[in-house]
Every structure is written in structure tokens, then in C-alpha cells.
Amino acid sequence: xxxxxxxxxxxxxxxxxxxxxxxxxxxxxxxxxxxxxxxxxxxxxxxxxxxxxxxxxxxxxxxxxxxxxxxxxxxxxxxxxxxxxxxxxxxxxxxxxxxxxxxxxxxxxxxxxxxxxxxxxxxxxxxxxxxxxxxxxxxxxxxxxxxxxxxxxxxxxxxxxxxxxxxxxxxxxxxxxxxxxxxxxxxxxxxxxxxxxxxxxxxxxxxxxxxxxxxxxxxxxxxxxxxxxxxxxxxxxxxxxxxxxxxxxxxxxxxxxxxxxxxxxxxxxxxxxxxxxxxxxxxxxxxxxxxxxxxxxxxxxxxxxxxxxxxxxxxxxxxxxxxxxxxxxxxxxxxxxxxxxxxxxxxxxxxxxxxxxxxxxxxxxxx
Numbered sequence: 178x179x180x181x182x183x184x185x186x187x188x189x190x191x192x193x194x195x196x197x198x199x200x201x202x203x204x205x206x207x208x209x210x211x212x213x214x215x216x217x218x219x220x221x222x223x224x225x226x227x228x229x230x231x232x233x234x235x236x237x238x239x240x241x242x243x244x245x246x247x248x249x250x251x252x253x254x255x256x257x258x259x260x261x262x263x264x265x266x267x268x269x270x271x272x273x274x275x276x277x278x279x280x281x282x283x284x285x286x287x288x289x290x291x292x293x294x295x296x297x298x299x300x301x302x303x304x305x306x307x308x309x310x311x312x313x314x315x316x317x318x319x320x321x322x323x324x325x326x327x328x329x330x331x332x333x334x335x336x337x338x339x340x341x342x343x344x345x346x347x348x349x350x351x352x353x354x355x356x357x358x359x360x361x362x363x364x365x366x367x368x369x370x371x372x373x374x375x376x377x378x379x380x381x382x383x384x385x386x387x388x389x390x391x392x393x394x395x396x397x398x399x400x401x402x403x404x405x406x407x408x409x410x411x412x413x414x415x416x417x418x419x420x421x422x423x424x425x426x427x428x429x430x431x432x433x434x435x436x437x438x439x440x441x442x443x444x445x446x447x448x449x450x451x452x453x454x455x456x457x458x459x460x461x462x463x464x465x466x467x468x469x470x471x472x473x474x475x476x477x478x479x480x481x482x483x484x485x486x487x488x489x490x491x492x493x494x495x496x497x498x499x500x501x502x503x504x505x506x507x508x509x510x511x512x513x514x515x516x517x518x519x520x521x522x523x524x525x526x527x528x529x530x531x532x533x534x535x536x537x538x539x540x541x542x543x544x
Contacts, residue, residue, distance in 0.1 A: 178203045178330065178360050179224065184233035186219050186384075193219045195384040196233070203329070206356050208375030209364040212484060216384035217364045218258060221334050224362075225255045238329065251280075254328040254359075258335040260319030264308035268299055268318055271307060272325060279326040293321040297351060313344030320351060324359065331355055334364045349374050368480055380480060382487035395479055403445050405452070408468035409459060410438045417441070419462045425451055438467055 179201035186194040194216045201207055211217050222228045224235050226242050226249060235242040240249035263271055272290045281289050294300040297317040302310060307318060316336060323331055336352065337345045352374055355361050365371055371378055372392060380388040388395060409416045413431065416439055420429045425445055432440040445451050452469060459466055 178238065179362075180234075180236040181220075181224065182234050182236075184220065184223060184235065185231050186216075186223060186228070187231045192384055194223070194230070197381065197384070197386040198233075199379055199386060199389050201330075201360060201362060203360050204357050205376045206352065206361040206363060206374060208371030208378045209362055209381065210368065210371050210378055210480065211366060211381040213366055215366075215381045217366075217381055218334055219384075220381070221255075221332055221362070221364055225253055225332055226250050227255075252329045254323035254325070254331045256319045256323040256331075256333045256336060258338060260315055261322070262307050262315060262318060265306065267304050267306050268294070268310075269303040271318065272321060275322045275325050281326050289325060289327075293325050296324065296354070297321040298347075311344075313340055313347065316340065316344070316348055317351070320348070324355065329360060331359045331361045332364075333361065335366075336363065337365070337367075337370060345370075380483050382484045383491040385487060385491075387483045387487045403449070403471060405443050405445070405455070405469060405471045406432075407441045407443065407455070407466060408435065408438050409441065409464050410467055411462075411464040413439045415462060416459070416464055419458050419464065420455070423451065423454055423458055425449055425454065 181200070182198050184194055184197050185192065197216075197220065209217050209221070219228070223230050224237070224242070226235075226246050229243060235249075237249040238252045240246075240252075242249045263274070266274065269290065272293065273286065276286045276290060291300070294303060297320050299314060299317050299321060302314055302318075307315065310318065320333070320336065323333065333352065337348050340348065349370070352361060352363060356376075363371070363375060375392070377391050378388065378395060379386065407420075413434065417429060417431060420426060420441060420443055426443045427446070428444045430442045430444075432442050434440075443455070452471070455469070456466060
């Protein structure tokens with residue numbers, strides 16, 4: 178559906194997007210996540226053909242942006258962060274104008290406008306001037322113009338920014354309804370926005386792609402920690418001694434004293450369930466558990482870790498460059514792709530197996 182390869186955008190000395198590559202498959206909702214200034218909007222503007230990359234390519238439905246630009250753009254409906262609305266038009270006039278620009282045939286235009294107004298629940302606002310609409314309804318009109326003409330790909334840049342909680346829920350529900358019929362790329366710096374709406378997550382920081390996976394895989398593949406909070410009746414030192422004796426616990430931290438009880442926080446591998454071990458150990462020591470709650474690292478924790486690691490790497494690179502380090506050495510680790518190493522290893526193993534099979538066949542022929 179969309180293939181982005183080696184994409185970079187440089188403004189003078191500022192690298193807005195730094196050599197990112199990813200692929201978007203049909204029928205899913207993708208969340209493009211990153212802090213403000215990470216390069217999300219720049220990447221989206223390049224994908225839609227609004228601006229050109231400094232390096233790299235974008236392929237949409239088999240058409241190369243920059244070569245078959247008009248054909249590629251016909252597959253895309255785009256809502257920028259600030260909706261491209263004409264305030265002195267009413268809603269229907271504006272959508273009619275957009276339909277003409279998009280080349281919707283005159284015989285189909287009325288039906289198509291009614292379809293997108295119904296899909297975005299703005300039919301009652303058809304004759305209302307856009308400048309008199311609330312922020313939420315303006316966003317709905319913006320989404321309506323994006324899906325007008327039924328493009329295969331919908332790209333939404335910060336679609337809920339500035340909305341109140343009720344409006345956010347309404348827009349999220351609307352975006353979810355697009356799944357299957359459209360492929361959706363949703364940009365946001367709000368994690369709850371992504372986790373509540375999207376199938377897959379693309380995390381960008383300092384213009385670089387730091388993760389591209391499903392939310393489930395991100396939780397499974399990145400190191401996370403399970404935290405258990407305990408309120409235990411009994412002596413503090415004795416409780417701490419018992420908890421420290423449980424080898425599988427990675428850390429034991431005293432939080433506060435509550436008179437006859439003490440609150441501790443312990444951490445362990447999220448795969449392990451140590452509640453039974455903790456219960457038996459404290460029970461054997463005649464210490465009563467008043468309360469036990471556990472929490473596992475969330476997607477937000479993983480996102481913050483990924484962004485922090487990317488920031489640290491970027492800062493280290495900038496420092497090395499400022500100190501006159503060799504650029505090839507600075508970016509050596511970045512060029513080493515673990516997937517390439519896995520592929521090479523698999524190919525070597527395959528060649529070795531084939532060599533062994535050939536030797537066996539030769540031995541049989543000699544016999």
C-alpha cells in the first residue's frame with residue numbers, strides 16, 4: 178500500500194527526518210507516535226506529496242511520489258493538523274468544492290457528499306457556515322473532505338488536538354469506523370490516542386524511526402518490569418528481610434509506614450507470577466498481607482524508554498561530531514542492521530547444510 182524507503186528531509190543544518198523506512202499494509206490503522214518536533218508532520222507531508230524529500234522514496238499503490246505524483250495522490254485523503262476549511266462557505270458548499278477538485282463525477286457528486294456527511298455525522302450542519310461551527314464539528318468536516326471520493330488511504334495529522342473529552346471520543350469512534358474500508362495513518366503525540374485507536378505503532382524521535390510494530394509485540398518484545406505493591410502488618414525490618422530472601426524479586430523498596438503496617442514496592446520479571454511465593458514467605462514469618470496490587474509496564478513506559486534512548490543516542494552523536502569525531506565511526510552502530518546479521522547467519526547455515534548434504538550424496542555414490 179505505502180512503502181517509505183530511506184526518507185530524509187534536511188532544512189539547512191536541521192535534519193527534520195533522518196533516513197526512515199517503513200511499510201504500511203492495507204486495511205489497518207497505523208499510529209504515528211512521537212514527541213512534538215519529532216518529524217511526524219514532515220513525514221506525512223512528504224507521503225502526501227505536499228513537500229519533496231531531500232533523499233529517499235515514497236511509493237503509494239505502486240506509484241512513485243515525485244514521478245507519478247497525481248496518480249499516487251488520488252489514493253490519499255489528507256487531514257492536516259489545521260483543517261483546510263473555508264470559513265465563509267457552508268458545509269455542503271465546501272464539500273461540493275472539494276468533490277469537484279477531486280474529480281468526483283457530477284452524476285455521483287450529490288450521493289458522495291451525502292455519504293461523507295452521514296459518515297461524519299454532520300448532515301444537520303450542511304447549511305451552517307463553517308466559521309460558526311465548533312472545533313469538534315470543524316474536525317468532522319475536515320475528516321469528511323479527507324474521505325470524500327473514497328480514497329484507499331486516509332492520513333490524519335493530530336485529528337483530536339484542541340478537542341474536549343467528549344469530542345475526542347466521537348472523533349476516535351469515527352476513525353475506528355474507517356478501518357477495513359480504508360487504510361488509516363494517524364499522527365499523534367498522545368499515547369492514549371494511539372493505543373485506543375490503532376492496530377500498529379510507528380514511533381519516531383529526533384526524525385528517526387525507533388520502533389514499528391503492533392502494540393502487543395511492543396509490550397512482549399521490550400524489556401518491562403512487573404511492580405507489586407504490598408501493605409504488610411508487622412515489623413518493617415523483618416518484612417524487608419523476608420522479601421529480600423525471595424531470589425526472584427529484582428528490587429525491594431520501602432515506601433511508607435502506616436502505623437501497624439508498612440508499604441513496600443517490589444519488582445520482578447513480568448513473565449513470572451510471584452504473588453504465591455510472596456504470600457507463603459510472609460505467612461511463614463507470621464506477617465499479614467493487608468493489601469497486594471500488581472502493575473506491569475505499560476505501552477506508555479515502553480514509549481518513554483524508546484524516546485529516551487533515542488534522545489541519548491542523538492545527544493551522544495551530536496557531541497561526538499562537535500568534538501571532531503569521524504562520521505563513519507559515529508554512525509557505525511546505526512548502519513549495523515540486526516536483521517541483516519540474522520539473514521546472513523541463516524544463509525550461512527543453509528549453505529553449510531547444503532554442503533553436508535552434497536558430501537553425503539558423494540559418499541553414497543562412491544560406495
